[in-house]
Each structure stands twice: as C-alpha cells, then as structure tokens.
Amino acid sequence: MFSSLRLYFSPIVKRNEELRLLQIFKPLYIVLSFLGLIPCSIEFPRGNVDCIILHKSAFKHSCCAFLTLLTVYVFFGLHVYEVLTSREETVLADDQTAKANYIIELVTQFTFCNATYFCAFRCKEIYVSILKEIARSWDDLPYVNRRIILGRIRARVNCVIIGTICLIPLTLTAVTYAGSSSLWKSILITFSFNLPEIIQFILIAFYYVFVLMVVALLKNIEDHGRMFMKARRSIKNSSSKVDLGRIRITLSQMQCVYVKAIRVKRQINAVFQAPIMFSLFQCFHTMVSESYDICQGLLYQDNFTTHNLIECSYWVLLQLLKIYFLARSGSLLKAEALAIGRTIHDIRSHDEDIKLFVEIQHFSTLMAFQSTEITIFDYFPLEAPLMFNMVAAAAMYLIILVQFAKTR
Template sequence: MFSSVKHYFYTEPNENLSIRKVFKPLYIILSLFGLFPYSIKFNSKRGLTIITKSIYINSLCAVSYVLFMSSFLAIHVQHVYESIDEGSMTREVMTQMNYVVELVVSFLFCVTAYVCAFNNRCTFVKIINSIGNMIEPPNNITEQNLSVLRFKVNVIMMGFLIVLLLLQVCVNFTRDDPFWKMILVFVTFMLPLTIQFTFLCFYYLLILMLVVLLMDIREKIESITKEKINILDCCMKADAKILSLQYMETLYVKAFEMKSTINKAFQASILVTTIQSFHAIVSESHIIYHGLVIEKDFTLHPLINCSIWIVYQIVKIFILARSGYLLKQEIMKVGQTLHTIPTDKHDIRLLLEIQHFSTLMSHQNNNLTAYGLFDLDATLLSKIISSSAMYMIILVQFDKK
C-alpha cells in the first residue's frame, strides 16, 4: 500500500517528469472530497484517460458531502437562534446575523465548487492533457521547472492542507464546549474551509501549469535570439526562425484559450470565496473588538480562534492574487523576450512575424477576473484588507455601546 501511495508522489529514477505526474497528489485529495467527478488513469502515452462509469460513484460522494454539510448547517443555525440569550456562541443580534451569514456563505462556496467541478469535468482533463502535450518531451530547463512545480505541489500545497486540517482540529477540539458543539463547528466551518482550500489549490495548480507552459515558450524564444546567424545562409535561417516563431505564437494562443477556460470555470467559486473572505475578516474583527473592548471577557482561546480564522481568509485571497500575478508577470516576460529577437540581416518577413505576435499579445486581456467585477492581481489583497478596515471602522462607529 505504501509503495502505491509513494508512486503518486514520487517518480522513478529513470522516469521522465511530466505535468500529469505532478497532478497526481492533488488528484487524490480532490477525489476524496468528490471535487473531481471522473476517476482517471495516468497513462504515459495517452495522458489522462477518463473512466466513464466512475462519474456515478464520484457524484454520489459529492452529493453525500453536500447533504451532510447542509444537515449540520440547519442544526447549527437553529442552535444559534436558540442560544441568543446564552451568549455562548453569539453576543448580540448583529454578531448573530454575521455568524449565520458566514455559515451560509461557506456552505454556498462548497455547493458552487461542486457544481463547477461537475460542469467542467471533461474540461479539466483536456486542459491538463493539452498542457502536457505542448511541453513534452521536456528539455533540461523544462525538467527544472517541472521539478519546482512538483515541489510546490507535494511540499507546499499538500503540506499546507495537512497542517490546515491539524490546526483546525487542535483549535476546535480544545474549546470549552460540549463535544457535540465541537462536531457541529467542525462540520459547518472547518470542513467547508478545507474544501475551499483544496479547490483553490486545484485552481492555483492549473495556473502554475500555464505558467510553466509560458516559461517553456519564453525559453524557446530566447533560444532563437541566441542562435548564431550566418550571413550567407540568412534566408534559410530566417525561414527556420519564422516557422519556429509561428509555432510559438500558436502555443501562446492555445495557452491564452486555456487561461480563459480556467477563468470561466472557476470565476463563480472565486467570487463567492472573495465575498466570504471579506465578510469573515470584518465579522471576526468585530467579534474580537467586542470581546476585548466592549465586553472585556474574551479569553485566550476564542482570541486565537478568531485570529486564525482571519489568517485563513487572508491566505485564500493571497492564493488568488498570487495566481493572477504570476500569470501576468510571465506573459510580460514573453513579450519582453519577443522584442529581443534581432531583426537586422533578415528580410521583412521575420519583422512582420514579430510584429504580428506582439500585436496579438497587446490586444488580448491577460487578467484573471471574477465576472469582470475585479481583477486577480497583486493589488487584490491590499484592496480586501483596506476595505475590511474601512467597514470595521463604520461598524465601530455605529455600535450602540
């Protein structure tokens, strides 16, 4: 059993690393949560192969998670309204409303994630296979990029998900509440949060795969600029460069199409998780303010719990902002490399090819968005934090006490 699990995380010494093998560890986690509707076979020649009849079992797993969380959500909401006078889980009407809204939005993200995964069940496989086909067989530089990508998946993503789950268990099951309340909080808060991070890691991995593809395109363009040109063979060399540059342009167009497909598949989930993160930051900050300043009865455990929850929301926004930033930066590097191709000693055809490629890049929208409402870039995190601080100040000013 250990050897079969190890095969998903590590490659054999003589086995070439590929995009599909990098995807294996995260695929296991996605399948456990029912976020990948199809079971797939990792075939080295044919790529990812879909097992058609597996959709029934995987869909049943997804529906079971949704029904399980919705049942506990209804129980939790009922308990919140009944405990308004006890002060055990909520403190006043506004806090109670924020608490319920946070519960509902977290559950809404899970439903949105499962719907997006089911609607794009074939699209995800096609994207991974397409990227794998375009960067294979890899050269030494691409092997290094894939090794870095595998490190990010195996160590950072998988390690982060494990630490996230352990930290949630430690914080939740050390609270001074009955055991059934701990279970209630775990199913309605902690489990949806884990599903959110798993789905966002899947989104982040797809963007990193596109970044590796763009890096491969950029490195091939750089190889064109490093070639020594013989003046006597100028026309022949120019024709070879035009053909390779046309091929690079074709790869870039396909990469842009895949970027648009990924953005379309995940934008509903991105919108919901951004709203939920913004609301959670404001809500938890307001709870900390009431506990420390107004009520003055906040103990260390709820303070740590609220602070960790805020950190979780910031990390989610950081993942979204980081994905858009990396993709945009790599596209800019491709454009900069394109303009370093020497055009002297060549005919007008090569210059026209470079101009066409450059014009194509300048007229395409390279930003990742959520239905065009906001861009996923480096400024997203600062916008969310500044907006949350502004709303927190408004809530404090309108506080009755």
C-alpha cells in the same frame, strides 16, 4: 523509501526520471476525488499525452460528492437551529450584530459549497479538456531542457500546496477542540465551518495548480524564445553562412502555443470564477466579523479568553492566505507574459529579414490583445492589488461596525 520520498519533494528532476507535466497534478487529483470535486476518474497513462476520462467511475465520485454535501446540509441546519434556539449566556445572545454575522458566515460557507459542487458536475468535461490541452501544448515545444520547469512546479505543488492542505485540517481541529466549548458545539463547528473551509482551500489549490501549469507553458515559450534569440545571434555573428534549418523552432510555433495557453486560461477563468466569487465574499465577511469579535471581546467583554483571540485571529489569517493565493495566481501569469514579451522584442533580425520582423510584430500585437488577466465576471482581476483592496475594504467596514456598536 527515503530516497523516493526525497525525489517526490525535490525541485531537481534527474535525467533518467520520466516526469510529465500532468503527473504533477496527480497528488491533488487524489484529494479532489476523495471529496467528489472531480465527478469522474481520470487516468494518466505513461507515454500518452492525453488523459483518459473513465465514465464508469462517475457513480463512485458522485457518491463522494453527495455524502460531502449531505454532511454540510445536515450540520448547517443543526447549527442554525442551535444558534436560534440556544438560551446559554454567550456573546451571541448579548450582541445581535455578532449573532447576525455568525449566521451570515454560516450561509456564505453553505452557499460556497453549493456553487462549488454545481460547477464541478457541470464542468467535468472542461476539466479533462483543460488537462488534454495543457499536455498537447507542453509537447508542442520540446526542444529545450524542461526539467527545471517541471522540478520547480513539482516542489511548489507537493511541498507548498499539498503541505498546506494537510496542515490546515490539523490546525483547524486543534483550534476548535482546544477551547471551552461543549463537544456538541465543537462538532457543529467542525462540519459546518471547518469542512467548508477545507473544501475552499482544496478548490483554490485546484485552481492554483491549473494556473501553475499554464505558467509552465508560458515559461516553456520564454525558454524557446531565448533559444531562438541565441541561434539568431550566432547566425549573425558567424563569418560563414549558417543553415537556418538547424533552428528547429519558429516564432509561429511559439505563437501557436501561446494562443493555446491563453485559451486554456480562459477555460480556467470560466470554470472557477463562480466558486471564487463566493469564496471571496466569504473571505471578506469572515475577516470583518472575526475582527469585529476581537474588537468587542478586547474592549467590552470580561470573559474573552486567549483562546478566543487565537481562534478569531487564525480565521482571519486563513482568509488572508486564500486571498494571497488567488492574487498570486494572476500576478504569476502577468509576469510570465511580460517576460515572453521582453524576450520576443530582444530578438534581433537582419535588416533584410522582413518575414521575421513581421512575425515579431504580429506576435507582439497578438500578446497585446490576448489578455492574461483572470477576472471574476469581468468585474475585477485576480492580481496583486486584490489583497490590498480586500483588506482596506474590510478595515473600513470594521470601523463602521465598531462605531455602530458603540452608539447602541
């Protein structure tokens, strides 16, 4: 058992191990099925490049989604009613800005859940189409050792992503129930704040794993490009003529797989951009409101406890973690595309090999016009500057809120 568990988290794929790219998606698929974020069962048969959608199981997954949404709806209503009618002496009762921020945060979490499940049911066929396209594109270039790519992605998914998904509910529960709030208040927070937050992380993990599989396709193209470049150099440096037929891969094949990978990227962009937009809006508001609560508590409130400080700081940290994963996804795609470009330009052709020269130019031109950016409705890309822009904007609005609170 220990050896099997060690193999599950190992970045090294053994020669006798049958690991396919789609099998890396299975652990996350189980979590998504439990919450109904994939409204149908998907079977990953061994020896078959395509996954199979089982329409008969749609009822079971729909029930999971309905129960999750119903829970969010019920506790959202109860929580809003509790905030508006409570007569307890709390921070929300004394500060109307904090009360408004609290309700807005509830609404943003509620809106995100609605958008997520709506897109999940609307795009369930696209999910399967993406998985099939990834599997076929992966098998279109099988001529190099791909175990290194699979091992690294498996370690990222099983250790980092699945580990984060398991750790966040535990820490959220500990932070929520360790305070001095009543049991009913903690239950309301659990199902109207913590549950949507967990759904957000699972959805971002869903998107991030899809991006990692596209990055694996691009990395596979880069490795084949290096193999092609070494073969060309060996032909050029050989004193005797070498048969070009021994090179089992061509630039046209790599270009075809690149086009498929970019097509999958566009599908991922179209499917996830609406939920990610609501998630980013919620992240921005939560960072501002929680930071505002920290400032108000430290400066003007005598009953602001250490637990309140830890809880608010933890929620800010969660938002930064989500933004980091979203920004990291776009940076990975862009970096791998640049690596492919450098590899293609390093291929040296003979002076008389005009066909290869034209193929290189065509591939380079295609890469220039096939963008790897993932954008939110073409307003802004998910890249490394996203983290800086979000934090800078949140800091600016926080300063305005604090100054407004001081003048009242």
